[in-house]
Amino acid sequence: MTTNDIINPANLVYAKPSVLNDVPMHYCPGCTHGVIHKLIGEIIGEMGFQEKTIGIAPVGCAVFAYKYLDIDWQQAAHGRAPALATAVKRLLPDRLVFTYQGDGDLAAIGTAETIHACNRGENIAIIFINNGIYGMTGGQMAPTTLHGMKSSTSPNGRTVPLNGYPLDITKLLAQLDGTCYVTRQSAHTVASVRKTKKAIQKAFENSMLGKGTSIVEVVSTCNSGWKLSPADSNTWMVENMFPAYPLGDLKDI
């Protein structure tokens, strides 16, 4: 059987989800954002929620998420996505409301909004992309930057006396009574992509069931900011990010 015989709609096993449109994404080659966008598109399509979903876009590389996923979007001021999501969900409780934020948005400028939205137990899902760096602005040090990790504002590596400790905000959010599901995943292998998909799906379901706030942290790469190739970034992430940000469920009730 030749390749052309196999390429037939009857034999289709995997294709781009229809919720993800045909606009080419602006992300750098190999960026984890693309994988997560694709998963969100697949989940919303499978749940049949395309007309009922409102995403809250952050400030950061994912600010243009509205161009790629054909759902309703609101774009929040820097870090204020959970506050905006609170308003949207309270006004339209039958909609699926989620925020999509990076570590600069969620764990730096938006720490207060994140903590208080989670503490109030708002029925929203928060997708948190953690690459340990400010990707969009040029690879500066973020609160999540690892101890000893080089960035454009810590060229000799982050040091605790000067820069403090890396902020494990997901662990912090798991302590709050308002959160119902807190998990940390990655998206660098087939198995991890599948696990992340299940986690995001569960977070969306929790949001619709009114169980409280769900947080899915995805430990990600920023190969441009890390100055590595996409494949080397994945290896670096496994060796360096995972010991500091171990994968798994932190809370599931």
Next chain:
Amino acid sequence: MAKVKGAIVVNVERCKGCNLCVVACPSKVLLLNNEANSKGYNYSYMADPDSCVGCSACAYVCPDACITVYRVKL
């Protein structure tokens, strides 16, 4: 001989040549093409189509959703 056979179609203009699919493929089917698309990226292609089993590993890890996978049972 393999009991399943697969094939992929790469959306050449969407591909950014990040190489993650090449690394992810367990059958070593994929390579980056020497030719580039209109944006200058060396897009991936099936260098060894006979070895493809349609496992979709390349498509799962593709950040730009440019791979469509087909599979048949022989």
